[in-house]
Amino acid sequence: MLFVDESDLFKSLFFASKMSRIAGVPQTESNRAFDMYVKTQYMNRHFGEGRVVFATGTAISNSVSEIFTVQRYLQPALLRKHSLHHFDLWAHQFGEVVAMLELAPDGSGYRVNSRFARFLNVPELLSMFRQVADIVTQEQTVADVPLPEVVSGKPEVIAAEGCQELHDLIATLVSRVDLIKRGEVKPTEDNMLSVTNTGRQASLDIRLAITGAPDHSDSKVNLCVRKVFEIWEETKASRLTQMVFCDMSTPKDGFNIYDDMLSKLIKLGIPACEIAFMQSAKTDLMKRTLFDKVRCGSIRILFGSTETMGAGTDVQRLLYALHELDAPWRPRDILQREGRIQRQGNENPYIRIIRYITEGSFDQYIWQTLEVKARFITQFANADSTVRTSQDVDDLVLTYAEVKAIASGNPLVMEKFRVEQDLRELRMLHTQYLSGRYQMQAELAALPSEIGELNRSILAIASDIKMVEGGSTDALITIDGVRQHSITHAGEALFAFAASVRNSNEETYAGSYADFSIFVRPQSPGANPPGSLYEGTPPIPGASAQQGRVAQNIQETLQSMPKMLEQKKALLPIKNKRLADLQIEADKPFVHFGRIEELEGRLRSIDCALDLDRDRADTLSVEGKSIESA
Numbered sequence: 001m002l003f004v005d006e007s008d009l010f011k012s013l014f015f016a017s018k019m020s021r022i023a024g025v026p027q028t029e030s031n032r033a034f035d036m037y038v039k040t041q042y043m044n045r046h047f048g049e050g051r052v053v054f055a056t057g058t059a060i061s062n063s064v065s066e067i068f069t070v071q072r073y074l075q076p077a078l079l080r081k082h083s084l085h086h087f088d089l090w091a092h093q094f095g096e097v098v099a100m101l102e103l104a105p106d107g108s109g110y111r112v113n114s115r116f117a118r119f120l121n122v123p124e125l126l127s128m129f130r131q132v133a134d135i136v137t138q139e140q141t142v143a144d145v146p147l148p149e150v151v152s153g154k155p156e157v158i159a160a161e162g163c164q165e166l167h168d169l170i171a172t173l174v175s176r177v178d179l180i181k182r183g184e185v186k187p188t189e190d191n192m193l194s195v196t197n198t199g200r201q202a203s204l205d206i207r208l209a210i211t212g213a214p215d216h217s218d219s220k221v222n223l224c225v226r227k228v229f230e231i232w233e234e235t236k237a238s239r240l241t242q243m244v245f246c247d248m249s250t251p252k253d254g255f256n257i258y259d260d261m262l263s264k265l266i267k268l269g270i271p272a273c274e275i276a277f278m279q280s281a282k283t284d285l286m287k288r289t290l291f292d293k294v295r296c297g298s299i300r301i302l303f304g305s306t307e308t309m310g311a312g313t314d315v316q317r318l319l320y321a322l323h324e325l326d327a328p329w330r331p332r333d334i335l336q337r338e339g340r341i342q343r344q345g346n347e348n349p350y351i352r353i354i355r356y357i358t359e360g361s362f363d364q365y366i367w368q369t370l371e372v373k374a375r376f377i378t379q380f381a382n383a384d385s386t387v388r389t390s391q392d393v394d395d396l397v398l399t400y401a402e403v404k405a406i407a408s409g410n411p412l413v414m415e416k417f418r419v420e421q422d423l424r425e426l427r428m429l430h431t432q433y434l435s436g437r438y439q440m441q442a443e444l445a446a447l448p449s450e451i452g453e454l455n456r457s458i459l460a461i462a463s464d465i466k467m468v469e470g471g472s473t474d475a476l477i478t479i480d481g482v483r484q485h486s487i488t489h490a491g492e493a494l495f496a497f498a499a500s501v502r503n504s505n506e507e508t509y510a511g512s513y514a515d516f517s518i519f520v521r522p523q524s525p526g527a528n529p530p531g532s533l534y535e536g537t538p539p540i541p542g543a544s545a546q547q548g549r550v551a552q553n554i555q556e557t558l559q560s561m562p563k564m565l566e567q568k569k570a571l572l573p574i575k576n577k578r579l580a581d582l583q584i585e586a587d588k589p590f591v592h593f594g595r596i597e598e599l600e601g602r603l604r605s606i607d608c609a610l611d612l613d614r615d616r617a618d619t620l621s622v623e624g625k626s627i628e629s630a
Contacts, residue, residue: 002043007054010036011066015087022097023115040073058332074132094125145344148351155353160220162360165206165213199362204248204326220356225261229268231321239297240320245337247305251279258303278304291315310336316346324355327366331374416606423599426592433590440586447579454572461565467515468558479511
């Protein structure tokens with residue numbers, strides 16, 4: 001057996017694809033992932049599939065295509081069996097490229113982008129994947145593992161107003177992007193990675209992007225300093241602890257955010273001995289010592305990055321507040337960050353998660369990217385196998401959307417996301433309405449014949465009951481014209497006769513018993529005509545022609561007829577009521593049509609106000625096909 005913990009670290013496994021220019025289809029590769037692939041294929045080949053176990057809290061950390069990667073590790077034979085072993089074949093079966101309206105990376109406007117971002121044939125994909133995957137969500141375990149609740153039910157968002165220097169810098173970034181797109185600068189001189197890094201630095205603090213820029217008192221770094229100090233004072237008596245996540249500008253020579261915040265917190269009155277940087281713990285022994293100090297409240301404020309203070313950091317005992325100064329690129333990192341505080345063993349019943357953003361900066365684009373990625377990851381983990389496509393946004397993703405909207409500084413953007421979410425929900429209800437209406441129409445078409453068949457059965461059984469009451473049940477059975485003198489012989493004779501006519505498509509007279517005719521009918525019977533018993537598939541309940549029990553089974557069938565009659569009579573009004581109810585329900589229109597039209601009109605007005613009509617009218621060409629932007 002090969003057991004692999006934190007298996008999401010091996011997701012960057014190369015695969016060939018023609019979709020190299022489509023967002024959501026990564027083309028990265030790593031030696032670590034290839035090394036793991038070689039090991040898993042060796043295990044699969046020599047010991048059979050099922051000998052490799054992957055364990056992770058984030059099976060999909062960044063992209064939908066990671067599902068395919070996991071299947072390559074664990075299900076190579078199944079992929080080949082269904083001709084899904086090449087990514088483009090798999091993507092054609094289970095995914096779809098969609099045109100999406102997104103904020104431009106430089107934060108200057110909007111663009112339409114092609115993205116591999118929709119699940120198709122979800123039941124089939126889940127059926128394949130769950131042959132090797134046991135997915136357990138936090139919601140499923142909360143009853144067994146109580147976790148602290150987040151105040152207000154979701155992270156708090158503190159928005160800092162962008163300074164003039166930031167706005168000027170964003171304008172220069174737009175100019176740099178234009179030069180890069182036109183090819184007027186060499187990649188070694190300037191590129192999108194450099195632009196992005198500069199934009200992210202400015203979003204955190206303008207002093208990181210512009211040397212000598214002023215320290216604005218209302219920057220998000222200073223807002224965070226004040227909030228950390230405020231919570232430190234409030235929880236001084238119980239010595240509760242806090243964590244501050246910042247992935248950029250970690251401790252180093254020269255100006256950095258860690259040392260800047262440290263000096264400001266000390267100046268406000270927090271003892272230096274109560275503040276620590278995770279980067280200072282270089283060895284396992286130093287980490288254990290640091291963790292012990294945080295768990296006992298000796299160190300009350302711990303700074304670190306997602307990489308250094310994420311998975312494996314167990315300091316939750318007194319942890320009350322978690323601050324996120326910048327946004328990472330992966331939803332996995334968000335889960336790892338917040339998993340430090342919302343964790344079993346935290347003695348606080350309520351906790352606070354606080355996110356800081358700068359309006360009009362790259363923060364909006366980064367949070368948007370997290371939204372797109374998290375949307376499909378959470379859908380897959382919580383997918384209902386009865387849903388064929390998956391694109392809904394859950395509460396976690398809505399929080400990301402709120403952050404993005406607040407960062408944009410335009411209330412219409414926030415309204416746009418809310419309107420789009422309402423439309424998604426109503427359109428899903430409309431799909432369910434159409435599905436239910438189709439089922440009702442099918443049932444409506446079948447019910448009249450079922451009711452007619454039920455009425456004929458009632459009349460036939462009532463007639464048979466009269467024959468039972470007026471006849472003799474002591475008579476012997478006659479099979480194929482021969483009177484049987486024993487129960488055993490009667491059974492053998494009926495079995496033999498049934499076998500001789502088994503290939504017949506019509507019912508065949510076999511004999512008689514107590515004024516009843518016995519027929520062999522291979523096909524499933526409908527309403528039995530009066531005075532008849534059947535041996536066939538399926539037989540009347542209790543009339544199965546087992547050798548030695550023929551007479552007894554037939555007698556039991558005749559004796560059960562009054563009960564059968566009562567059951568069918570009781571079923572008749574139920575069927576009639578169901579028919580009447582369906583005739584009323586099937587004619588009801590979808591009650592939310594008016595609301596959908598209202599929301600669609602409002603969305604068009606918002607797009608017009610945001611100057612998105614031009615983008616909406618554009619078309620994208622994907623693999624030679626014209627697709628209108630959504």
